[in-house]
Amino acid sequence: MGGTFDPIHHGHLVAASEAQAWFDLDEVVFVPTGQPWQKAAREVTSAEHRYLMTVIATASNPRFQVSRVDVDRDGPTYTIDTLRELSASLPDADLYFITGADALTEIFTWRDAADLFDLAHFVGCTRPGYEMNAASLEGIPADRVTILEIPALAISSTDCRQRTSAGQPVWYLVPDGVVQYISKHHLYGTQE
Numbered sequence: 459m460g461g462t463f464d465p466i467h468h469g470h471l472v473a474a475s476e477a478q479a480w481f482d483l484d485e486v487v488f489v490p491t492g493q494p495w496q497k498a499a500r501e502v503t504s505a506e507h508r509y510l511m512t513v514i515a516t517a518s519n520p521r522f523q524v525s526r527v528d529v530d531r532d533g534p535t536y537t538i539d540t541l542r543e544l545s546a547s548l549p550d551a552d553l554y555f556i557t558g559a560d561a562l563t564e565i566f567t568w569r570d571a572a573d574l575f576d577l578a579h580f581v582g583c584t585r586p587g588y589e590m591n592a593a594s595l596e597g598i599p600a601d602r603v604t605i606l607e608i609p610a611l612a613i614s615s616t617d618c619r620q621r622t623s624a625g626q627p628v629w630y631l632v633p634d635g636v637v638q639y640i641s642k643h644h645l646y647g648t649q650e
């Protein structure tokens with residue numbers, strides 16, 4: 459599952475769990491972005507903090523893993539590089555790239571988009587507040603994409619950051635360990 463995870467929240471975790479169950483996946487590998495070039499217009503928390511929050515959030519699930527491939531690669535994060543690295547390290551695996559349906563509708567703006575579908579099956583998870591424009595998926599080979607209906611959790615990382623900086627709680631929106639990590643490292647303008 460690819461994402462910026464700034465911070466990771468229960469919407470991400472439910473989406474990953476649903477995809478794991480639907481496709482009977484051996485494991486879900488969370489891949490926090492290194493430098494999400496399409497989010498360059500806003501400040502993104504350091505990759506190391508986002509990676510560690512993802513590790514904390516997923517630690518109790520034996521089917522969840524976290525990969526450093528994007529965090530450790532220099533330069534902007536392109537999914538084509540992510541998938542090439544993962545398929546080289548897991549040559550026998552069938553890869554499913556899980557992300558939000560909203561992100562998937564932008565896939566033709568991604569680097570080397572046409573080559574992505576040779577490397578993985580794409581899973582777009584629905585999320586509340588985002589109207590799906592089916593026409594935007596037309597260029598994706600039909601057998602390489604699935605839209606997965608996720609139980610609605612109206613949580614976004616943006617909202618978690620804004621709540622934290624306003625001194626409002628994010629308990630139960632993100633895992634407990636992530637609340638504590640945010641507070642310990644004074645992320646998102648946490649008050650001392």
Ligand SMILES: Nc1ncnc2c1ncn2[C@@H]1O[C@H](COP(=O)(O)OP(=O)(O)OP(=O)(O)O)[C@@H](O)[C@H]1O
Nearest residue numbers: 461462463469557558561584585611613614615616
């Ligand atoms: N509540 C949710 N339900 C289903 N999918 C989600 C949910 N929140 C995020 N996603 C999907 O997970 C992927 C990774 O999310 P990302 O890390 O960008 O989180 P985000 O909450 O969308 O962040 P931000 O608000 O900072 O843009 C995205 O493609 C996004 O659509």
Ligand SMILES: O=C(O)c1ccc[n+]([C@@H]2O[C@H](COP(=O)([O-])O)[C@@H](O)[C@H]2O)c1
Nearest residue numbers: 460461462494496536537538561568569
């Ligand atoms: O490959 C690209 O050019 C590309 C451009 C934008 C987003 N992505 C990927 O899409 C996933 C969701 O991204 P984001 O920024 O919405 O969290 C994440 O894995 C990104 O690396 C990939």
